[in-house]
Amino acid sequence: MSDSVGAAVAVHDTHTGYERLGFVRTYIFSTDHKMIGRQFLFLGLFMLVVGGFLAMLIRWELGWPQTPVPGFGWLFKDTEGVIPPEAYNMLFTMHATLMIFFVVMPIMVGCFGNFLIPLMIGARDMAFPKLNMLSFWTGAVGGVIMLAAFFVPGGAAASGWTAYAPLSAVTEYTGVDWGQNLWCISLFVLGISSLMGAINYITTVINMRAPGMTLFRLPLVIWSLFITAILLLFALPVLTSAVVMLLFDRLLGTHWFLPKGGGEPLLWQHLFWFFGHPEVYILVLPAMGVTSEVLSTFSRKPIFGYRAMAYSMIAIAFLSWIVWGHHMFVSGMNPMIGMSFMLSTMVIAVPSAIKTFNWLGTLWGGSIRFKTPMLHALGFVSTFVIGGLSGIWMANTPVDIFIHDTYFIVAHFHYVVAGIIFAMFASVTYWFPKMFGRVMNEMLGKIHFVLTFIFFNLTFFPMHILGLGGMMRRIYDPTQYEFLQALQPINHFMSISALLLGASQIFFIANFFWSLFAGKKAEDNPWKANTLEWSAPSPPPHGNWAGSPPTVHRGPYEYSSPEVEEDYFPQNRPHPALTGAGSSARVGGH
Amino acid sequence: MATETRILEELGETKDLLDDVGGVPPRWPRGEEDDRSPFRDSERGYPSRNAKLGMAMFLGVETMFFAGLIAAFLYLRLNASEWPPASQPRLPVFVTGINTLLLLASGFTMWRVQGPAARQDSGRPARGLGMTFLLGTVFLVVQGYEWARLVRFGLTFSSGSYGATFYTLIGLHGLHVLGALTWLAALQLAAKKKRLAPHHPRVFLCAMYWYFVVALWPVLYGLVYLV
Numbered sequence: 001m002s003d004s005v006g007a008a009v010a011v012h013d014t015h016t017g018y019e020r021l022g023f024v025r026t027y028i029f030s031t032d033h034k035m036i037g038r039q040f041l042f043l044g045l046f047m048l049v050v051g052g053f054l055a056m057l058i059r060w061e062l063g064w065p066q067t068p069v070p071g072f073g074w075l076f077k078d079t080e081g082v083i084p085p086e087a088y089n090m091l092f093t094m095h096a097t098l099m100i101f102f103v104v105m106p107i108m109v110g111c112f113g114n115f116l117i118p119l120m121i122g123a124r125d126m127a128f129p130k131l132n133m134l135s136f137w138t139g140a141v142g143g144v145i146m147l148a149a150f151f152v153p154g155g156a157a158a159s160g161w162t163a164y165a166p167l168s169a170v171t172e173y174t175g176v177d178w179g180q181n182l183w184c185i186s187l188f189v190l191g192i193s194s195l196m197g198a199i200n201y202i203t204t205v206i207n208m209r210a211p212g213m214t215l216f217r218l219p220l221v222i223w224s225l226f227i228t229a230i231l232l233l234f235a236l237p238v239l240t241s242a243v244v245m246l247l248f249d250r251l252l253g254t255h256w257f258l259p260k261g262g263g264e265p266l267l268w269q270h271l272f273w274f275f276g277h278p279e280v281y282i283l284v285l286p287a288m289g290v291t292s293e294v295l296s297t298f299s300r301k302p303i304f305g306y307r308a309m310a311y312s313m314i315a316i317a318f319l320s321w322i323v324w325g326h327h328m329f330v331s332g333m334n335p336m337i338g339m340s341f342m343l344s345t346m347v348i349a350v351p352s353a354i355k356t357f358n359w360l361g362t363l364w365g366g367s368i369r370f371k372t373p374m375l376h377a378l379g380f381v382s383t384f385v386i387g388g389l390s391g392i393w394m395a396n397t398p399v400d401i402f403i404h405d406t407y408f409i410v411a412h413f414h415y416v417v418a419g420i421i422f423a424m425f426a427s428v429t430y431w432f433p434k435m436f437g438r439v440m441n442e443m444l445g446k447i448h449f450v451l452t453f454i455f456f457n458l459t460f461f462p463m464h465i466l467g468l469g470g471m472m473r474r475i476y477d478p479t480q481y482e483f484l485q486a487l488q489p490i491n492h493f494m495s496i497s498a499l500l501l502g503a504s505q506i507f508f509i510a511n512f513f514w515s516l517f518a519g520k521k522a523e524d525n526p527w528k529a530n531t532l533e534w535s536a537p538s539p540p541p542h543g544n545w546a547g548s549p550p551t552v553h554r555g556p557y558e559y560s561s562p563e564v565e566e567d568y569f570p571q572n573r574p575h576p577a578l579t580g581a582g583s584s585a586r587v588g589g590h
Numbered sequence: 591m592a593t594e595t596r597i598l599e600e601l602g603e604t605k606d607l608l609d610d611v612g613g614v615p616p617r618w619p620r621g622e623e624d625d626r627s628p629f630r631d632s633e634r635g636y637p638s639r640n641a642k643l644g645m646a647m648f649l650g651v652e653t654m655f656f657a658g659l660i661a662a663f664l665y666l667r668l669n670a671s672e673w674p675p676a677s678q679p680r681l682p683v684f685v686t687g688i689n690t691l692l693l694l695a696s697g698f699t700m701w702r703v704q705g706p707a708a709r710q711d712s713g714r715p716a717r718g719l720g721m722t723f724l725l726g727t728v729f730l731v732v733q734g735y736e737w738a739r740l741v742r743f744g745l746t747f748s749s750g751s752y753g754a755t756f757y758t759l760i761g762l763h764g765l766h767v768l769g770a771l772t773w774l775a776a777l778q779l780a781a782k783k784k785r786l787a788p789h790h791p792r793v794f795l796c797a798m799y800w801y802f803v804v805a806l807w808p809v810l811y812g813l814v815y816l817v
C-alpha cells in the first residue's frame with residue numbers, strides 16, 4: 001500500500017463516505033461506476049451470444065443454401081426448417097445492429113469507459129453517478145425494445161443496419177411493420193443512453209482528474225475514450241434526428257425520404273453516414289486505446305510516440321467528419337465531390353498508420369510477455385492492418401465503383417469492426433483481475449486466442465476473393481446466380497470456419513465463468529503495470545481507494561525506467577529520491 | 591471535511607448538488623498544475639464546475655440534433671422545384687414575428703434573473719422566473735393556435751415535404767419549449783420554497799437551457815418562415 005501516499009495534497013482525507021448498501025442498490029440500481037461497467041459488460045456479452053447466433057444462421061444459409069437448419073429448424077416452422085428469404089434479410093440486419101450498437105458499444109465504450117475512467121484518472125466515481133445509472137438502464141431498455149422486435153408480427157427490421165430509404169420507409173417493401181418502428185425507437189432510446197454516458201465521460205475526464213494527472217499524463221485508453229465521447233456527442237444526435245424523421249415517415253405520413261411527396265431517399269444516406277463514419281471510429285478508438293495499454297505493459301517498454309498517439313486520435317476524430325461520402329460513391333454524386341471525399345478518406349489513413357507504426361515501435365526491442373491479453377492485442381493490430389489497407393484501396397472511387405456492395409466490403413468491415421473482438425478479449429482478460437478480483441486461466445485463454453485467430457481469418461479473408469469475384473453482399477442464395485456457382489466451395493469453407501469460430505468461443509465462456517467463481521485470487525497489480533487502477537484493491541471498493549485517492553507524479557508508461565530497480569514505475573509512486581527510500585533507487589548518475 | 595466545506599463556499603455550491611455531481615473537484619498541488627489545459631476555471635485553480643460543463647455539452651447535443659433536422663430541411667428545400675408549393679397555404683409570417691419578439695423578451699427576463707446584474711442585489715429570483723414562464727407560455731399558445739389554423743387550411747404532416755419539414759422542425763422546437771417550461775415551473779416552486787439565490791447552480795442550469803431554446807428560435811423562424 002506504500003503506493004498510495006500523497007495524502008498531504010488530497011482533499012478527501014477523512015473517509016470515503018460510502019456506506020454499505022443493500023442488494024438492490026449494490027447490484028441492480030447501482031451508482032458505482034464499476035458496477036455499471038460490469039452491467040454493461042454482461043449486457044454486451046449476452047447480446048454477443050444472440051448476435052453470434054444470428055451470424056451462424058446467416059452462414060448456414062450461405063454455405064448450404066435452402067437446406068433446413070440443423071437443430072434450429074423449429075424457428076422456421078412454415079418452411080420446414082429452411083430459412084426463408086425475408087427472414088434472411090432480418091438476420092443480417094439484426095446481426096449488424098446488435099453487434100454494433102449492443103455489443104461493441106456497450107462493452108468497449110459502456111463497460112470499459114465506466115470501469116476505467118475514474119480508476120485511471122484517480123477519481124472516486126464519475127462526475128454524475130446517477131446519470132450514469134440512468135444511462136445503463138436506458139440502454140438496457142433500448143436492448144429490450146430491439147429484441148422485442150423479433151416477436152412482433154412481420155418480424156424485426158429487414159432493411160440492413162444502414163436502413164436505406166425508401167426500403168426502410170415503406171412497410172410494403174420489406175413486409176416489416178412494427179419491427180422497423182421498434183428499430184427506430186430502440187436506436188433513439190439507445191442514443192439517449194449513449195449521450196448521457198458521453199457527457200459523463202467528458203466531464204469526468206476534464207474535471208475529476210487526480211492531482212498531478214495532467215492531460216499528457218493520461219493513459220492512452222482514457223484519451224481514446226475521451227475522444228470517443230466527443231465523437232458520440234456530435235455524431236449520434238444526427239442519427240437520432242434521422243431515425244425521428246424515418247419514424248415520422250412511417251407513422252405520421254411525412255415525406256422526408258419518399259420521393260412521391262418531394263422527399264429524397266439520398267437524404268437518408270447523407271444523414272446516416274454523417275453519423276456512420278464517425279461511428280466506426282467510435283467503435284475502434286477505444287480498441288486502439290486498450291491496445292496501447294496492453295502492448296506497452298507486456299513489452300515492458302514505454303509506448304512509442306505517446307503524443308503522436310494522442311494527436312493522431314484527435315486527427316482521426318476531425319477527419320472522420322468529412323469522409324462520409326465514401327459510402328456513397330455509386331449514388332451518382334458529382335464527381336468533384338466524390339474526388340474530395342476520396343482524398344479526405346485517404347488522408348485518414350495517415351493517422352491510422354501513425355498509430356500502427358507506433359505500436360510496432362513499442363514492440364521493437366521490448367521484453368515481450370505473451371500473456372493472453374497481449375496475444376489478443378497483437379491479434380487486433382494485425383486484423384486492423386488488413387482492414388485498414390483494404391480501406392485505403394476501396395477509398396479510390398474507380399476501385400470502389402467496382403467492388404461497392406460486394407463481399408469485399410464485408411471483408412473490409414469485418415477485419416476492422418469484428419477485429420475489435422480481439423481488443424475486447426484483450427481488455428476483458430487484462431482487467432478481469434481488477435474487475436472481479438480473480439485471475440483468468442492462462443491456458444484456456446491461449447487456446448481460445450489461437451482458435452479464434454485462426455478461424456477468424458479463415459472465415460473473413462476469403463470474403464475478399466468472393467467480393468472481387470463479384471459476389472454481392474446481402475444475397476440470399478449465391479447458387480441462384482450462374483457466375484457465382486464456381487465460388488460456392490469457398491462459401492462452404494467459410495461457413496465451416498465460421499461455425500468453428502463460434503464453437504471456439506466456448507473456451508472463453510467457460511474460462512470467464514469458471515474464473516469468475518473459482519479463479520485464483522488476484523493481487524492488486526498482477527501485471528506489474530503503472531496506471532492508477534492497479535494501486536486500488538482488486539476489486540476496488542465503492543469509492544475506489546480505501547485511503548486517500550492517489551496523486552500522480554509521472555506519465556503512465558514508465559516501464560524499464562533507469563531511475564528505479566523494478567521494470568515498472570507506477571504513476572502514483574513518488575520518486576525514491578524524494579521520499580528518502582534511496583535504497584531502491586538508482587539516481588545520481590546525472 | 592472542513593476543507594470540503596470551505597471549497598464548497600468558495601465555489602458557491604451546495605451540499606445537495608454535490609451529491610449529484612460526484613464531490614468536490616480535487617485541488618491540484620502547486621507547481622503540478624496543467625497549465626496547458628484549456629479547461630481550467632482560471633484564478634481559483636478549480637476545474638470548471640461539473641454541472642455547468644455537463645449542461646454545455648448537452649446543449650451541444652441538442653445543437654447537433656437540430657443541425658441534422660435543419661440540414662435535412664435545407665436539402666429538401668433546395669432540391670424542390672417550387673417552394674412553397676403553389677397549392678399549399680402560406681405560413682403566418684407576421685404573427686409569428688411578433689411571437690418571436692415575445693420569446694426573445696423571455697430570454698431577456700431570464701437574463702435579468704440570473705445574469706451579471708442580478709448577482710449584485712440578492713433579490714429573490716422567483717418573480718423574474720414567473721415572468722419568463724409567462725412569456726414562454728404565451729409563445730407556445732400562439733404557436734399552437736397558428737398550427738390549428740394551418741391544419742384547418744389543409745397543411746398537415748402528410749402534405750408533402752413542405753408540411754413534413756414545417757411540422758417536424760417547428761413541432762420539435764415546441765416540444766423543447768414545453769420541456770423548458772416544465773423545468774422553469776419546477777424551479778420556480780423550488781425558488782419560492784427554498785429561497786434560492788439568483789446565482790444558485792440550479793437557476794444557472796435552467797437558464798442555460800432556456801437561452802438555448804430562445805436562441806434556436808430565430809434561426810428556425812428565419813429559415814422556415816422568412817427566407
Ligand code: HEM
Pocket residue numbers: 162280281283284326327345346348349352387388389390391392393394395396400403404405409412413416417
Ligand atoms: C484506413 C482507414 C479506413 C478507410 C480508408 C476506410 C474506407 C472505407 C470505404 C471507402 C468504405 C465504403 C465501401 C463501400 O461501401 O463501397 C468503407 C466501408 C466500411 N468501413 Fe471502412 N475504412 C477505414 C477504416 C475503418 C474502420 C477503422 C472501421 C471500423 C472500425 C471501418 C468500418 C467500415 C464499415 C462498417 C463499412 C461498411 C458499412 C456498410 O456499408 O455497411 N472502416 N470503409
Ligand SMILES: [Cu+2]
Pocket residue numbers: 276277280323324326327
Ligand atoms: Cu466510412
